[in-house]
Amino acid sequence: MAKTQITIIDIARELNISPSTVSRALRNHPDISRKTVEIVKECAERLSYKPNEMALNLRLGRNNIIGVIVPEIVHYFFSSIVQGIEETASAEGFNVMLFRSEESYEKELKITESLINARVAGVLASLSKETDRYEHYQQILDNDIKLVFYDRICIGIITDRVVVDDYAGALSAVEHLISTGCRRIAFYSSPLHLEISKNRRNGYLDALRKNSIPVDESLIFVCDTREKAMELTPQVLSLPEPPDSFFAINDHTATGILYAVKKAGLRVPEDISICGFSGGDLALACDPMLTTVEQHGYEVGKTAAKLLIDKIKGITHGQYTNRIIKTKLMVRGTTKTAP
Amino acid sequence: MAKTQITIIDIARELNISPSTVSRALRNHPDISRKTVEIVKECAERLSYKPNEMALNLRLGRNNIIGVIVPEIVHYFFSSIVQGIEETASAEGFNVMLFRSEESYEKELKITESLINARVAGVLASLSKETDRYEHYQQILDNDIKLVFYDRICIGIITDRVVVDDYAGALSAVEHLISTGCRRIAFYSSPLHLEISKNRRNGYLDALRKNSIPVDESLIFVCDTREKAMELTPQVLSLPEPPDSFFAINDHTATGILYAVKKAGLRVPEDISICGFSGGDLALACDPMLTTVEQHGYEVGKTAAKLLIDKIKGITHGQYTNRIIKTKLMVRGTTKTAP
DNA sequence: AATGCTTTTGCAAACGTTTGCACTGGAAAA
DNA sequence: TTTTCCAGTGCAAACGTTTGCAAAAGCATT
Incomplete structure (x- = not known):
């Protein structure tokens, strides 16, 4: 149990050969004779040798760790x-080191510091809502660490980026509402300094314009949680000219709207249509099931990771890629079927 | 930009002192004079020196990484x-390296191998559904890596463990159903070889016994997804003696039941009561909102991590702790209020 | 002026690898 | 026989730290 760790040197001693030979044999270096390779590997197996990655990393000046900064973990x-x-x-062959920024700039700063100290090979980051300074990300690059932003990207820093097609997603959602007869479409948005808010808002606005529906600014609200939606929606419904439908920045907000609308005695979707943005199981638990824009987070993650790893491996070199992941409108029960 | 990394030796050269002094100064070793400390720190700051953790780890023969094995990531x-x-x-001050076993034994094996090679300080693990051999976890211990199991624990290996109180959770849920007048309570369970299934089943059975309600085996089903529940429930409802309520092993299943019950034209909770097990937002999106047993995963994680870190730091020594995290019944709209 | 004590600093080894280069021994070539 | 060549192996340095021990410096006490 308290047996100290087996090293390459132990194997060398056991076999009366040099550590360099052992090292080469284990890595199948062509210089080493077949016989020696066999003997060494057998011995390594017998002593249950495990290569010490820490030593390897130091020697090679690199490691196989990808740092991931995510604003929230419990989030579909x-x-x-x-x-x-x-x-x-x-x-x-890479390992993932996970950090949660908790939507805090301070925390993000500490995380990037840790990542640099750990000399990770690359970083995948999504900005916290608070963040409006970017030196810490520049530092990552200065320390020769590859960097790819996903979803909440940073325009000031030149890197690869992977984003969701917020604009097209919003556009298609609102056009769907319009095609089912909706004309007064309320929009519940996140704070406007976020890129995703801007993009979805633009999608919303353009859908209206394309269909010659006048934009009514009094139908646009900052409201991005279930709780806020439950509070705000009754007021909105009792407006002199209430909306006939809602487009929400996320599904949580949409469930809050749905709750309030039903509570007000209105029927969904006959009286009021609702469309969310997010995807996931939440939409299916609703009654009626929620029409929403699926974001394909899994694809975002895969794409961002692939981009980063290609950079790390030196496959891609100078160029910087902007990848856009398509969204998909999932039409369900909270919107009417087109006539 | 391509400036090679700043080391302690660069600082030493710059200041005409020895690397050891620099090292000690940066770590506030008491032997070093105040003046030197200041000079060194100023210089480190000026050159924006970042300690190389890989070197540190190798030297000290340890690191600050906690490996986490989780069966699924997209899961409340x-x-x-x-x-x-x-x-x-x-x-x-620890970093988290995250691995997903994907409920596969093979994958779990590879993960433990990686963790040993990386010489992580400790491991937090929850078994995959497939796993029924445990040598790989013994190997972790043999390599002097601390280990704590959470939720899906491993009885064969002596370690600390953190589990949810499945038994008490199920007991309280079923007693609640009984107290609101339910007598024929159907139970939708996961496959029985899982500990959690057994424990919740025992809770279910004991609740019935305590209240002198005969156990009807024909009301117990293996059914643990929303889809299966949507398919199975109509059949169950059309049984000669149908249940008056459902207790589901998780909230997804419960939403499937809810959907099927409403579709059958029955009222919830007046005609049929439903109770889930899990917690999270899903329950709130339902209409009526789902009564469920909250599992406090966050507490499980915190407790397990604390236990592990105490072990790593050598605070706790020989003893092994079994920690049980209490569940909490959240009574909402899918069950009646007690008379 | 020498001694002793304390404070501050430096030397060098160590952590476990990889790798450029030099060395060995034997076979092939001269 | 000598030379050349090559496959196979070993030496030692390097990666960037920390740390036991020795040495130096400072200072007060004899």
Whole structure:
């Protein structure tokens, strides 16, 4: 039990050969004779030798760790992304080190510091809501660590980026509402400084314009949680000219709307249509089931990880890629079928 | 940009002192004079020196990495656990390396191999559904890596363990159903070889016995997904003596039941009561909102991480702890209020 | 001026690998 | 026989730290 760790030197001593030969034999270096390779491998197996990755990393000045910064872990979209990342990374021989920024700039700063100290091979990052300074990400690059942003990207830093097609997703959602007869479409958004808010808002606005529906600014609200939606929606419904439908920035908000609308005695989708944005099981638990824009977080994660690993391996060199992951409108029960 | 990494030796050269002095100064070793410490720290800051953790780890023969094996990532309970782990770890200066076993023994084997090679300080593991051999976990211990099991524990290996109180959770859920007048309570369970199934089943059975309700085996089913529940439930409802309520092994299954019951034209909870097991947002999206047993995954994660870190730090020594995290029944709309 | 004590610093080894280069011994070539 | 060549192996340095021990420096006490 307290047996100290077996090293390459132990094997060398046991076999009366030099550590360098052992090292080469284990790595199938062509210089080493077949016989020696066999003997060494047998011995390594017998002593249940495990290569010390820490020593290896130091020697080689690199490691196989990918740092992942995620604003939240308990979150369908982000956990899907992490799953995509983990899958790709492990298939390519990389390990994933996971950090949660908790939507805090301070925490993000500490995390990037840790990542640099750990000399990770690469970083996959999504900005916290708070973050509006980017020096810490520049530092990552300065320390020769590869960097790819996903979802909440950073425009100021030149890197690869993977984003969801928020604009097209919102556009298709709102056009769907319009095609089913909706005309006064309320929009519940996140704070506007976030890229995703801007993009989805633009999709919303363009869908209206394309269909010659006047934009009514009084139908646009900042409201991005279930709780807030449950509070806000009754007021919105009792407006002099209430909306006939809602487009929500995420599914949680949409469930809050759904709850409030039903509570107000209105029928969904006959009286009021609702469309969310996110994907996941939540939409299926609703009654009626929620029409929503599926974001394919898993694809985002896989794509970002692949991009990063290619950079690390030096396959891609100078160029920087912007990858856009398509969304998909999932039409369900909270919207009407087109006439 | 391509400036090679700054080391302690660069600082030493710059200041015409020895690397050992620099090292000690940066670590506030008491032997070093205040003045030297200041000079060194200033210089380190100026050159934006970042300690190379790989070198440190090799030298000290340890690192600050906690390996986490989780069967699934996109999963409310498990992601809550991961969040609890990450939070505790980062507060204590540890980093989290995340692996997904995908419920596969083969994958679990590869993961433990990676973890040993990486010489992580400790491992937090939950068994995959497939796993029924445990040598790989014994190997972890043999390599002097601390190990704590959570949720899906391994009885054969002597370690600390953190589990959810499945028995008490199920007991309280079923007693609640009984107290609201239910007598024929159907139970939708996972495959019985899993500990959690056994424990919850025992809770279910004991609740019936305690209240002198005869156990009807024909009301117990293996059914643990939303899809299966949507398929099975109509048949169950059309039994000659149908149940008046359902207790489901998880919330996904419960939402499937809810859907089928409503579709059959029955009212919830007036005609049929439903209770799930899991916690999370899903329960709130249902209409009526789902009564369920909250598992406190976050607490599980925090507790397991704390236990592991104490072991790593050598605070706890020989003893092995079994920690049980209490569940909490969240009574909502799918069950009646007690008369 | 010598001694002793304390404070501060430096030397060198060590952690476990990999790898450029030099060396060995034997076979092939001269 | 000598030379050349090559496959196979070993030496030693290097990666960036920490740390036991020795040495130096400073200072007060004899």
